Amino acid sequence: xxxxxxxxxxxxxxxxxHHPEIERLVSGRRWQEQPPTLRVQAIHDxxxxxIPFGCNESDGVPASKVLSDxxxxxxxxxxxxxxxLRAAGLPxxxxxxxxxxELQRGAIPVLLMKLVPEQLIHSWRRSSLRxxxxxxxTFMASRKxxxxxxxxxxxxxx
Numbered sequence: 001x002x003x004x005x006x007x008x009x010x011x012x013x014x015x016x017x018h019h020p021e022i023e024r025l026v027s028g029r030r031w032q033e034q035p036p037t038l039r040v041q042a043i044h045d046x047x048x049x050x051i052p053f054g055c056n057e058s059d060g061v062p063a064s065k066v067l068s069d070x071x072x073x074x075x076x077x078x079x080x081x082x083x084x085l086r087a088a089g090l091p092x093x094x095x096x097x098x099x100x101x102e103l104q105r106g107a108i109p110v111l112l113m114k115l116v117p118e119q120l121i122h123s124w125r126r127s128s129l130r131x132x133x134x135x136x137x138t139f140m141a142s143r144k145x146x147x148x149x150x151x152x153x154x155x156x157x158x
Contacts, residue, residue, distance in 0.1 A: 009091050014079050017087035019064035026087045036090060043084045047077050 011017055017026075026032065029046070031039050054071030063083030066072045072080060082092040101108075101116045108116055 009086055009089075011086070014060060014062045015083045015086055016062040016064050017083040019062070021064055021067055022083055022087055025067065026084060031084070031088045039088050039090060040085065043081060043088060047072075047081045047084070051077060051080065 016022070029042065031042055034042060051066070052071045053073055054069075056066060056069055056072055056076045059075040061069075061076055061079070063080045066076045066080040085092045101113065101118055105113065
């Protein structure tokens with residue numbers, strides 16, 4: 001495997017996918033047995049649908065802490081999705097940018113909105129589905145209402 005993709009498979013301090021609870025979840029859901037496109041979608045849907053939106057103690061908490069907290073926001077949910085994907089054998093990489101705080105209206109309590117800076121860091125991850133071609137798809141898994149920002153990939157076309 002090219003080094004570039006190998007770099008997107010390893011653990012980091014926040015992507016602690018060798019943690020027993022993460023390994024138990026991945027094996028219990030049998031995600032590694034699914035084709036890559038379905039694996040990505042299943043993990044994305046799990047975090048989107050089963051990990052409610054909420055603020056963790058910081059953006060730098062490891063994925064195992066996000067899982068044990070049982071909630072997260074865009075940055076910490078990204079950490080969890082990335083760890084689950086890497087545990088399931090799929091390369092992922094981190095992406096971030098700034099967004100205006102209005103995009104968080106409804107997710108942040110009204111009284112706190114006045115304290116929130118105008119620009120916030122928002123993160124997402126990219127996953128390689130065609131490893132040989134280094135083709136990356138982007139998904140976001142923050143609020144339950146969020147959807148992948150690309151249509152679901154058709155497994156027959158990948």
